[in-house]
Amino acid sequence: MGVDLGAPLESFIEVVASKKPTPGGGSVAALAGALAAGLTSMVCRLTIGKKGYEEVQDEMEDHLAASERLRNRLQGLIAEDAEAYDGVSRAFRMDRSTPEAKESRAAAIQQALREAAEVPMRTGEEGLDLLQLVHEIARKGNVNALSDAGVAAHLALAAVHGARLNVEINLASIKAADYVEGMRKRLEASRGKAEEVHSLAVGVIDERL
């Protein structure tokens, strides 16, 4: 199974649309984040070396490095999400013919669910970091690429929200109440912050457009 980033774009979308559970929403949320990071890098590159933007060159070089780092991580999370999902499926298929086997299976399921929650948690948190970066480049980047920065802002927010749903759906089956509560707090913090930064970025873009 797994996800192959070397597959043609068209086939990737085809497999998403198919009955196969992976790549599903978690992988697509990470891909949305990776595409948003790609647009962010493009805006940085269209600003660096451009007349009229001399004062922000160094800053844009730093933003580009940060954006490429986030793009790499988010691209990695596309496949990691599918692997974490497959891990849950594997745990569910474990032997349950004896009380001992049942117990190991239940523990393996709980462990796999935690991994399946933690991958989209990372997607959401990288998405939030990206949104902060988009806000910066929307303020100071090449004005001719503002609509690209805007698409990046909307997609990064979609990545954060989409990732959150994928955390939630796994938390729903996790029994350790403390763990679930801790994860929900992180989710709420990142959701609130993401919406705030997204509004700021969209406001700047509307102003400069």
Place this chain on the structure above:
Amino acid sequence: MGVDLGAPLESFIEVVASKKPTPGGGSVAALAGALAAGLTSMVCRLTIGKKGYEEVQDEMEDHLAASERLRNRLQGLIAEDAEAYDGVSRAFRMDRSTPEAKESRAAAIQQALREAAEVPMRTGEEGLDLLQLVHEIARKGNVNALSDAGVAAHLALAAVHGARLNVEINLASIKAADYVEGMRKRLEASRGKAEEVHSLAVGVIDERL
């Protein structure tokens, strides 16, 4: 240049991140819509033939057909957006050595800008149709795939918003005031409707999750 959907996913993101202006935000907005349609089709397929969902089979078959239609159109718009952008660049490079040449060039630019506004307008309108479909499948689709429907809802909204910015940036250089006003009205109508349907879909998903 154009956009090749047969290129590896990884290379596609790489070209987005590069200095090349295409594929830019307009193509990525269409891709976000196509991915949202892919997830919508997946949820339909995971509902059709599933125990407990017998009553919604026919409806889900119709939704699947509609979703695949939208996916096809949105996939087409990925390349169309890049072509429309290239058309504007070509018009800008036209001869302007005589008053007559200048006039033809100006007219060609205006025509190319209209095309470059109309492609993302279609992306936004297909994105809105898709959101309505996501709302339906969120209400009646397989509850185990609700997070996938949720990611589809967030990405479809990002496609609508992202497309709108790409319409706007082209309208800003179009001189025919009536045309611009008509397009802005369509934009506002589809933006308002999209936000409304997105809220409904997200509400249903939170309730059922």
